[in-house]
Amino acid sequence: MGAHEHLSRYGRYAGGPDPLAPPVDLAEALDAIAEDVMAGYSPRRALREYLRRGGRNRPGLDELAGRIQQRRHELLGRHRLDGTLEEVRKLLDAAVLAERKQLARDVDMDDTDRAFREMQLENLPPSTAAAVNELASYDWQSSEARESYERIKDLLGRELLDQRFAGMKQALEGATEDDREAVESMLRDLNELLEKHRRGEDTAQDFQDFMARHGDFFPENPQSVDELVDALARRAAAAQRLMQSMSPEQREELMRLSAQAFGSQALMAQLDALDSNLRALRPGENWSGSERFGGQEGLGLGDGTGVLQDLAELDGLAEQLSQSYAGSSLDDLDLAALARQLGADAAVSARTLAEIERTMQDGGYLRRDADGDLRLSPQAMRRLGKSLLRDTARQLSGRTGSRDARAAGAAGEPAGSSRTWQFGDAEPWDVTRTITNAITRTAADGGNPAAGLHLEVGDIEVAETEARTRAAVVLLADVSFSMAAEGRWVPMKRTALALHHLVSTRFRGDRLQLVTFGLRAQSMDIGELTALPADREQGTNLHHGLLLAGRFFHQHRSLQPVLLVVTDGEPTAHLLPDGEPWFYWPPDPATVGATVAELDRLGRAGTQVTFFRLGEDPGLERFVDGMARRIGGRVVAPDAGDLGAAVLQEYLRTHSQGPYGEAGWAS
Template sequence: MTGGEPSDGGAARGDRVRYLPYRPGPDPLAPPFDTARALRGLGRRVFDGKRPHQALRDLLRQGVDGIPGTDELLRQVRERRGQAARRGGLDGVHRRARAELDRAVELELRALADDPSDDARVRESELASLPRDTAAALRHLLAGPYPWRSDEARETVARLLEEVRNDLVDARLGRSEAWRAHSPDPAGVAAMATALAALLEADARGEPVDLDRFMAEHGAFFPEFAGRPGTLDDVAEALARRAAAARAHASSLNPDRRAELEGLLGEAAREAGLAEALDRLADALLRRRPDLVREAFAEVDGPGDLGLAEAVDLIEELADLDELARALEGGPDGVDPAAAERLLGPGAAEAVGRLAEVEPRLRGAGLLTGGRSRPRLTPQAVRRLGEAALRGLATGRRGHRSGGHGLAQERGVGTAGTARPDAGDPGATVPWEPGSPAPLDAVATVRAAVVRRAADPQAPLLSPEDVRTAEAEERAAAAVCLLVDLSSSMVRGGLFGPAREAALALYTLVGARYPQDAVRVVGFDETARPLSAAELLEPAGPRVQGSNVQHALLLAREHFGRHPGRAPVAVLVTDGEPTAHLGRDGSPEFAWPPRPETAEKTEAELDALAAMGAAVTLIVPGGGGEAGALAQAVTGRGGQVIRTEDETLGVKVIDAYTSRRSGR
C-alpha cells in the first residue's frame, strides 16, 4: 500500500505525486468499536454468575467485537516461541570456529607434506597434538606464535579471530549498523565500553556524570540520539537487555561448553583489552537493571549452527516473548504495543491497543463505575442488558414461533432494542391470528414484508407471517411472579445464566409494554427471596443445594395478595423436584431424596394459589424429564407444563407471561 502526497502546490496543478513508504498501523477502514456488543459480552458472563471484574477479564481474554483476545495473543506467543526455540543450537560458534581451525590445520599440513626436513615432521607432530578445545588450540598456536608455512592457513586463523571478535561485539552491543561499523576497531569499541561503564559506575555512586562529553566522543555508536537530548537510562536501556541476553546465553550452555566459549572469546578479544572492557560494561549495566537478569534457556535446540550474535538474538527474542506472555496474562493494560508489534506483528499491536480501550469506553458510555479493581455495572448498563436480552428473545421467538403472541418489536421494543415511547398505547400491533376480530394494520404489514424480503429477496411478496393487526385496548392489569430456581443443579446444568437473563428480559418487557402490571422475580435455592433487576446481575453466591419451591410459591401468593384485582400470573422455572421446604420455625429443611413432607407443603401452596385463581405455568429447562411429580401437581390444579431446551428458556418464559396475562 502506498500513499501519495502532492508537492509544490498540490495535485490540482498537475504536479508530481510523491509516494511514501507504507507504515503499518490501525486499519482506517475498520468499523468503530461496538460498545453495545462489548456490554452484551460482559453481560453474558455476569448472568453466569461472575463478578464484573471477572467478567471483564474473561471478555478481554476471549476477545470482543472482532478483536482477538489475550488468549489468542498468548497462543501466538507460544507458537512463535516454539518456532524460535527450534531455530538452532546455542553452541554453533564452537562448531564454526572448530571447522575453520581444522581447515587451517589441513592447509598447513598440505604445505608441510612436501618438505622432507625434520623440522616439518616436528611441526606435523605439533599440529596433530593440538587440544580438541578450540580455545586451547588457538592459545597454543598464538603463544609461540606458530610459524605458518601456508599463507592461506595463517589468513584463515586471522580471519577466524576477527570473525569471533566481531561476533562478540555484535552479541554484547547489538547488531545495528552503528555497532558493525565499529567492530573492526576493537580499540575504539573498548574505549567506548570502558567510558560508558565508568559513567554508570559513577552514577550508581551518586556522582555527577557528563553525558554530553561522552556523546561528543562516542556518539557515533548511538546514532539514534543524534540531534536530540538523551539520558543515561536511554543510552543504557537497549545495551542492558543485550547484556542480560548474552549472560543468559552463557548460562544456557553446559559448564564445559561455557568454559570453552569464554576461552575462545578471550583469545579473539584479547587485543586492546576488549573482553575486559565488555565484561565491565555488562556488569555495570546489569547492576543498574537487575530485573533483566534472565534464566537459562536449556530447552533451545535446533539443526542450525547459530553464531554467537545469532544465538544471543535468539535468547533476547525468547526472553522478550516470555516477558510479553507474562504481560498478556495480566491483561492488555500492562502490554507494550511496540513489543507486541515487534514480536507478533502490527495486528497484535492493534489488538492490544483496542483491548486496552474496552474498559475506558464502557466507562465513558456510562456503563461501568467503581474502581479499576472492582468495577460495577451502572443502572444504565442493567437497563441496556435487559433490552438486549429481550431483543435476543424476540429473535429467538421468531425462530421458534408456535402461536401469535406479540413480543419485543411487536409489543413495545423498537428495532434498536430500546423501549418505544408509546409502548403502552393501543396503537401497537401484533401478528395476525386466525379468527382475530382486530382490524388489519396495513402499514405494519407492509413494513414486516419489506424487512423479511430484505433478508431473502427471492421470498414471496407477502406471507401470512407478515400480517399485523391493531392491538385492542389494554386488558386488565396483571400481577406476575416469576419463580426461578437458582440452586446448584441449575448451575451445574448451565441454566443459571439463561434463567437470570430471562428474568431480566421479563422486567424489561413489563416496564416497556405493560407498565401497569406488578412484576416480581423470586429466586430460590434452599430458601426463596425477591430479586430486583439489578440484583439479577449481582455476583453468584456459594452454590446451595435444595430447591425450595414451597417458599417461592409462598412469596408469589404474598405478591398476589398485595395486588388484589389484578390477574395473577405465576411462572415457575425449575429443573427438578422440590427438595426443601420451610420448617415450623421458618428455617429451611433440605433432604435428598425428598421427604414426603416437602411435596405436601409444596402442593398446599399450589392449592392456595389455585384458590386465588392463579394457575401456575411450570417450565422445565434442559429438555429432560425431571419434575415429574411436581408436573402432575401443577397440571392437576389447572396449570400447564412446558419442557424446553436451554436456548429457548427465555422465549418460553416470556410466552408464558404474555399468554397467561391475555387469557390464552
C-alpha cells in the same frame, strides 16, 4: 508524465491503532461475561475467563500464550550455541591447509625449517582455542594462511562486541584500525560515564556529550543514561546467560579464544569493566540463568545473545499474558514486544482485549458494590436484556401461532416509538417515518424525491403501542439445586432478564417482581438474580414464593395479577407458623396442603397463573396439571432452551387476550 502527476505508495498504516479499524464488539464480550456470571462466576472471574478465551474471531490470552510457548520451543529446538567455535575451526583449518600447501610448494626453504614447521602444524592440540593460541606467534609463510588466521582474531573481536552491542559484527566487518580505535574509545568513554553514574556524579550534559561523540553505536537512540543502561544491561545479561547455556567445554574454549579478539588485551579489559558496571547498576537483571538448546543451526555469540534476549522477552510476555500477579492488567502488555515475537496481528488482538477490559471496568459495565465486589451495572443489565430479548423474539417468531415480542400491545395506546411493518401487523402507520424512509431510499438510489415517491414494503413503519391492560407480574423462579444440576440455571436467568427488559421498555405501566424459591423464597432485583450463585440447597418452597407473590399483588390491587411459575420439582418445603421452613422428601401432605391453599387464595383473587414445567418428573406433572385445572390456569412444558420464548409468549398473551376465560387454559 504530466507536471501535476505523481506516484503514490500505499502500505500498512503504522502510526498507532488503525483509525479505520472496526469498533470493539462489546456486545459479544458482555454476552459471554454475563453468561458466565449467570452460571455462577463472579463478574471479575467472568471477565478474566472471556479475555482468556477470546471472541469468535479474536484469539484470547490463552491462545496468545500458547503461541509464545511455541515460539520459545522453536528457538530452542532450532539452534545450537557452537556457531562461533565452528566458524573459528573452519578458518583455522583453512589457514593450516593453505600453510601446508605453501610449505610443499616452497622448494627454496631449508628442509630443517620445513620439517619443523610441518611438525608444528601436525602436532597442534585438538582444542580449537589451544591451537589458535599456539599459532599466535607462528611466522606464516602463506599470505592466504595469514589472512585466514587474522580473520579469526577479527571474527572473535566482532562477536564479543556483538554480544554487548547488537549489529556490531556486521558493522565492523572489514573494519580498519581506525574503526577499532573508535570502538575502544567508545568503550573507554562509556565505562567512564557508567562509573560516574554509579557514584551519582554524572550530569545530563555528560550523557549528551557521550551521545554526540558515539551516538552512531546506539541505534536504539536512548534519551537518558538510564535508558542507555537498561538497553546495555539487558543485552549483557543475555550474553551471560548464553555463556552459561553452553557446555563447560564450549565455555572454556571461548574464554581462551577471547584473548585473541582483535589481538587486543585492552579490548577485553574494557568489556570486562563494562560487564562489571552493568551488573552493579542493574543487579535485578537475570545474570545467572541458562537455557537448553537442541537444534542444528549454529549460532554465533552475537546472534546467540539476540536469541537469549528473545527468550527473555518471550518469558516476560508469558508472565504478562498470565495476568497472575497482583494488580495485573492487560495495559501491562508490551505490544511492541508482542508484535516483534508473534507479528502485528497478535499485537492488534492483545490491544483489543485490553480495550475490552478497560471499557468494561471504566465504561460503566462493571461497578463495585458496597462490599467492594464487582457487579454488572444497570447499563450492562439493560444492554444484556436487550440482547436476550432480541434472541427470544427470534425464537418467538418461529413458534406456531406466536408473534414477535416487538408486537407488544397491538391494540393499545401509542408508545411513542415505531418499527418496521411485518406481515400480520394491524397497528396504524407511522406516516412521518414511512415517508422519510421512502425519501431516503429514493435519494440513495439516485432518484429525485421531488418528482414523486413510490412506497415499498420496506419503507413502512407502524406505531408501537402499549396494551391498555396493566398488570402486576410475578416471575416465580425455582432456584433449588436441581435447577443447576440439570442445566436449567442459566436459561432461567436469561428468561428473567429478557422479561425484565421487555416490561421495563415496552410495558412501562406494568409492575414486575422477581421471586426466587428454594428452601426459602426471596424477592430480589434483576442484578441480584443475575449474580445469584447455585447453592447446593435442598427444598422447593413454592408455598413461601406464593406468599411473597400475594403480598406484591396486594400492593398493586389496581393491576391485573399475573403469576408465572418456573419450576422443575414438586413442592417439598413450606413455612411453619413461626416462619421457619419445613422440608421433607417425598412431599409431605402438609407441604402440599399449604401450597394448594395459597394457590387457591391467589386464584380467587383473579390471578392469571401459568406453570412452566421443566423436566419429566411425573410427580411434578401431576401436581401442576391438577393446580391448573383447579384455578383455571395454564401449563407449558418447554425445553430449557425454549423457556424464555415460552414465558414471554405467555406474558404477551395476558395483554393480547385479557383475563382468562372461565374454562381456563390447559395444555
